Amino acid sequence: MENFDYCTPTQYVFGRGTEDRVGGLSANCLGNKILLCFGEGSVVRSGLLERVKRSLGAAAVEFIEFGGIQPNPTDDRVYEGIDLCRSHGVTGLLAVGGGSVIDTAKAIAGGVPYRGDFWDFWAGKAVMDRALPVGVVLTIAAAGSEGSGNSVITKIDGAKKVSLRTNVLRPRFSILNPELTMTLPAYQTACGIVDMMAHILERYFSPSADCDVTDRMCEGALKAIVDIAPRVIETPDDYQARANIMWSGTVAHNGICGVGRIEDWTSHAMEHELSAIYGVAHGAGLSVVFPAWIAYVARIKPDKVLQLGSRVFGVSGVDATVGALKNFNRSISMPVTLGELGIDNPDIDLLVRKLHETKGALIGSYCPTDAHASEAIYRLML
């Protein structure tokens, strides 16, 4: 185990009907004038946004609406939100939606009190030391942004998809009602499941030895996800299955699965290029990337791959482990090749070049990945 600092101050408010507490929580944590961030309309159609507004109104919290945030959120909306917050004297942000909405709200929250270009933080040119407070009403179990300090934004100029992580951006509260995820299409549900598994695996594959308790807790969460996923796909309104998947998505990314070790994140970096260039859904992209990455690193450092296979999938050997992960992904109708992902003629040279432009010559920690290796991994996705 490595030395670590770990703090998760987010108040999780979990269960049926909990969105009715959003007004009171916002008044306590976000101040009296908030930017109400949401996506492209499902929260309007479902009536959730109306209920949230009612709760805010009852708590005398004023709000400015900021809707239409899209998947793989982009910097243009962040600049727009920052201007809006400044001109209205906003005191905090409430994100009603999934990872894209939350990540956009976080980026705006960090940008408002900063004099320079908010992208400085994502470009590594400045360190964020404060942000407006952010609250969350989660509607998609996937990104884990409701419990993390992460925000992934795509810069339109150059199609750069970059993740920032800072404790400053951890939400003050996150309302998690599994009922709100019951109407998600099976495809989005499955994308979320792959994403949360990837968040655990990026931490599980680490050069840090002797992390037995963190390993075992990761394996426990992975096993629970693998067991429950079929239920949630087959019976979308199974509350308990939705509840377990929702909480898994949060623990997958709030840091508890990463304490005491250096994390990897190569697969996410490789997927971010697929999303940035081909516009694929993040979870679907990870469904293709992760088995390929595991197959490649197993040639060099097989031990952890074998451990994953035996403890989570109950199989022996590298091929069986990669096969089990692919089979699981296929079982929830996720792609495992670039072709199945809809990328018939991938420009691997471009992917490799952009990957290393963004992330440097060597990526990750478990098996530091150079351009030669990343090319080989992309080819394993064919």
Place this chain on the structure above:
Amino acid sequence: MENFDYCTPTQYVFGRGTEDRVGGLSANCLGNKILLCFGEGSVVRSGLLERVKRSLGAAAVEFIEFGGIQPNPTDDRVYEGIDLCRSHGVTGLLAVGGGSVIDTAKAIAGGVPYRGDFWDFWAGKAVMDRALPVGVVLTIAAAGSEGSGNSVITKIDGAKKVSLRTNVLRPRFSILNPELTMTLPAYQTACGIVDMMAHILERYFSPSADCDVTDRMCEGALKAIVDIAPRVIETPDDYQARANIMWSGTVAHNGICGVGRIEDWTSHAMEHELSAIYGVAHGAGLSVVFPAWIAYVARIKPDKVLQLGSRVFGVSGVDATVGALKNFNRSISMPVTLGELGIDNPDIDLLVRKLHETKGALIGSYCPTDAHASEAIYRLML
């Protein structure tokens, strides 16, 4: 899964040498005049207290020493500490030690801003809504008080050992350096291991169904503890083994193993009577109580017992599960009968009477325990 609110705001500062950061953390979180709480001398002999004082001095944090806190801490020291804090205008408390020191510091912290008798909170006559901030430098991996909102105090009059849990008492920071636990005697180390396993098991045995992800994470932590315990007993200065046990003790009790379910806590209540009447070490008492409790409840609700056996100990059947837990406890030289605990002629009538006087007619949630049942469980410890 039940609805839940969950928040762990404690900043964990984990690893080698981290106690050198205590001055800066105290200045940030506890104010400029603190009550420095510690135990009976091991922190003096080891030089730790001196290092802590040096770090506090360097950060210009003034301190009043409050030493000599004993295991199974009592209300008299709490009253004494409250008076001391009030007369010196103390702004926060720093506990350097294990559970007894931390629990005493927490009780003082809650008592200082309250006009009435601090015991009102433990007696359920008042609800704590504020407390002075508490910081921790942990020296014993066991009680989990470094990450919990719990404080267990014994009222000398009537020998009542009572636990209070409130988020108000969660430490602001906890410094966890596994090196500080290397000099612990094997007996205390083993007591701590039993205690942390019990903290997980009290949450694992729950009437709440469908907590797959929490179950799996509990099982993961238990499995890690079972695997690592022999290493830490045989090689007390194995840093990585100590590190894993230390972090296990924290996750066992900071709530992550209990989210989404009603917890049980019958075994702790039964052990608190053993400690209060016979003065036994808490962990050693739990080592006797838990196998007996499991053997009893398995007659009524065997499912979770069987799940524990197969997933954690790799055995089938109730008897094999109880046997595996007893064998594990014996393997780290812990007692599994009242006789081995040094109680040759237990007054079971007194134990049962005091238990239900303190906790009411029915205790726990997995198999609510009446006086008839608790008598049977105490008899299983003979």
